[in-house]
Structure formats: C-alpha cells, structure tokens
Amino acid sequence: MVVAVDAEGYGRGDDLRHDSIQSGLAQVMDRGAREAGLRREIWTRQEAGDGEVIVLPQGEPELRVIDDLVRRVRKALHDHNRERRDDARLRIRIAIGHGVVKRGAMGFVGQVVVTTCRLLNAQAARTALKENPRADLVLTLTDLLYEDVVRQLHTSYRPESFIRLEVPTKERTEIAWMWIPSEDLDQKGTLNMDNLPEVADTLWALIAGGALERLGAYGTESGLGGARKLLAKIKEFRSEQGRPADPESRDDLLESLEELVRVDAAVKQFAQQFNADQMTVNLISAPISGEEINFGIRN
Structure with missing residues (x-):
C-alpha cells in the first residue's frame, strides 16, 4: 500500500514557515500512526520537505491505514491548528493506492506510486482544499481501493460521502474518489463516524x-x-x-x-x-x- 502526503502552501512560505510545516507534519503523522495502532518506524518513506511518499510493509493492516490513520491524522491536525491563525494552519492532501512497489536507484518504482502521486497533486484535490477552508485535509483514493474497500462497507466511511473524480494524465484518465471531511470536531456531545x-x-x-x-x-x-x-x-x-x-x-x-x-x-x-x-x-x-x-x- 502507498500513502502520499503533501502540505498546502509550502512554496509560498519563508524558511521559518518551511520549518514549521515540516515539524508539524512529522508530529501529526507520528501521532496519527501511533493512535491508529500502526508502526511508523517500519514504514519505508521518501521525504520531500512538504510531504512524503510512504510504502507500508506487509503486516500493516490496510483497513486501519485507510480508516483509522486518516481519521487520527485529521484529529491531530485539528489539535495542531486549534490555536493558530488561519494563515498558519497546517493543511494537507492525502492519497492512497495499492499495488506492487520496489526500491529503485533513486526512489520507489511502481505504477501505483505514479498513480497515487498524480492523485495527490490533482487540481481537483488542490481546489477542494482551497474551497473548503475549514477542512484540515482532503483524502483521495484510487478507484480500486474505493470499489473494493469503501463501497463494500469495510470501513467507517459512507460511500456516498465520496466524490468521483476524473483525473487526466498523459496516458489515460484516472478514476479516483475524494473525501472532504465536513463534521465539526469541536461540536460537543454529537456522534459521527470520526468519533x-x-x-x-x-x-x-x-x-x-x-x-x-x-x-x-x-x-x-x-x-x-x-x-x-x-x-x-x-x-x-x-x-x-x-x-x-x-x-x-x-x-x-x-x-x-x-x-x-x-x-x-x-x-x-x-x-x-x-x-x-x-x-x-x-x-x-x-x-x-x-x-x-x-x-x-x-x-
């Protein structure tokens, strides 16, 4: 399984902002993995300053990655951003795919890595984060993961809460599915699937x-x-x-x-x-x- 993460607005910041984003993202991902019962220390990661591409080893529960990890990262982001100005919040895009990956001379090799990174950087995902200013993250899944996992009700997501995307690439148009959190985590005494x-x-x-x-x-x-x-x-x-x-x-x-x-x-x-x-x-x-x-x- 491949997880790609990217922080919004990294290129617009100065050195202090870059340092804040990098340290904040590391803390959020560490906490999210730990609280989801995952072992981040055994993940193979390719870091890029404002994000990372992660290849998870066999044995890491895939449903927990798609479901618990994303929701726990969202909660960690919420807590991280609670006392920050809007222009200082850490907001991220996450994309997840599944397929064969191997180590190459200069990074990961595998079609799923290419596809997942394209979904991560799709204009639709960037626009969704921009047009939903209260959301701390957006999640994009490959069509295969959505159909096999979400639509079959193996997670706590509601299938109808995802938006179908068509992401054009040089070779073809990729079908993907995007989830934009809508519930307010500060709302007391209510229950949603995030709780x-x-x-x-x-x-x-x-x-x-x-x-x-x-x-x-x-x-x-x-x-x-x-x-x-x-x-x-x-x-x-x-x-x-x-x-x-x-x-x-x-x-x-x-x-x-x-x-x-x-x-x-x-x-x-x-x-x-x-x-x-x-x-x-x-x-x-x-x-x-x-x-x-x-x-x-x-x-």
Missing part, C-alpha cells in the same frame, strides 16, 4: 480497567448509562454472529461498533449518549497499561 475510534478507546479502557464493575461503589454510575447499554448491545450483536460476546481487544471492539452502528439506530443513540457523558462527567482515573488515563472532562 467512533475515540468511543472505542474510552470504552475499552473502562472495560480493561474493570471500571464498569466497580463504579457503583463510587456513586458515579449515572455517568455510565451509555457505556453499559452500549456494551450490552455489542455483546448481543457478537453473540448473534456466533462470535465471543466479549471483545478481545480495542480493535475488535471498534470493528463490532462500526458494524453495529450501520444496522442499529439504537446503538448510535447509546454511543452518542456515551460520547456526551465523556464530555460532561468526570468519570474515573484508572491505570491502563501502566499509564494514567483520565476520562471525562477534557482540557
């Missing part, structure tokens, strides 16, 4: 830490109504599918949650309640995997 990884993170930490079993003694059970209902629905759904009722990991939990939200409106309501609980109630501080994780009000 689901965070819902899974918090719910899994509560499960792993035994918080759901012991919270009654602390008098805070009212803040976890959504969590209990949500977990009960997930267990019921998994049992109906012939799977173990209890998720085995955070990723297993997220997969079930994404599947369930698509088919059960009540689950979306429970998840929304749980999401709102985390915004308004200081629920618990529990040690998970050796780290202190705070749930509830976020500063």
